[in-house]
Amino acid sequence: MELFSFVDDIKRMDKRQAIYQILNFGMIISTALMIWKGLMVVTSSESPIVVVLSGSMEPAFYRGDLLMLTNYREEPIRAGDIVVFRIEGRDIPIVHRVLKVHERDDGYVKFLTKGDNNQVDDRGLYAPGQLWLEKKDVIGRARGFLPYIGMVTIVMNDHPQLKYLVLAVLGFFVLVHREN
Template sequence: MGWIGETVDSIKSIQIRQLLTQAVSLGMIVTSALIIWKALMCITGSESPVVVVLSGSMEPGFKRVKNKQWQHETTLCKWLEIVVATLQLNICSMKLFLGDILFLHMSKDPIRAGEIVVFNIDGREIPIVHRVIKVHERQDTGEVDVLTKGDNNYGDDRLLYAQGQLWLQRHHIMGRAVGFLPYVGWVTIIMTEKPIIKYILIGALGLLVITSKD
């Protein structure tokens, strides 16, 4: 009861003016987060610049094959270097683990077989992260059709597409993978599967801001 009691006493001692000030501070934090997210959308050209891998269909993990420019490292500095370096490396050897965070960019360059893309399917709310295995360019219009597949799946994704759909068009693609952070997305997965944890964390952060003396 010590920490809870102190928190209750702190809330009771807060004056209305101070409470409004803290509420404004909390609102500014939320607003800043939204501004940063919108800025990332503009910079990357993707409606979802950061996504979490929610299934094991792209295992056995994000790694580089032998004789490439870099190998799997564990230090924080190396991971930050990887995020930057991946922009210039061949994306075809990317593999993903459940819980990895993926950074997306949507450039106008042609989509290539071997790239990892995030795409939407009509009628589905959750985007899918899979690899492009075949690209078909229409000679009459110049439009590109794309076929995808999960690295850990036996067949292509046509069973996942909308009924009668055989290919993805560019408007289905939300972004192209350019970097990653391994396992960081587990926080999101846990909060999604256990909503009570999310509410506890949000409530605790809100109390921390409101009861802050600074």
């Protein structure tokens, strides 16, 4: 019966307590949002943490690994860097390694990428007629690596019902749980 002790908790909750719990819930959400936005400012990348979704960079990165990105403007793009870029007409960003760089005197850079596990370069993946990537396509460069953690988001995205279930249960317990 201890499993359902929260039912008693709700019954015993007065108005003040309820408001406190809701504010607490809002606090948690805004903290998470602020951390994410803060990371965006610190790394100047629109997406400072990405999850590897494909095996095209194996054996370095596997599905579910976590990458930390930076995108500082003064940091040049060089051959060998691992860049995360977006292709026109594709929603999902790609994580691949820079194979060729040509930088003009006026600072304009064009570069070509390739996945470590792919046999050929990425020209087949780019938009039709696109031969090179430019600075504007880049979301960030991989600076840090953490294995497996991203598996959580992959599982959640593959099974959306699970995502809503977990969110509902977490939200419910945050609202209901009473600090003693």
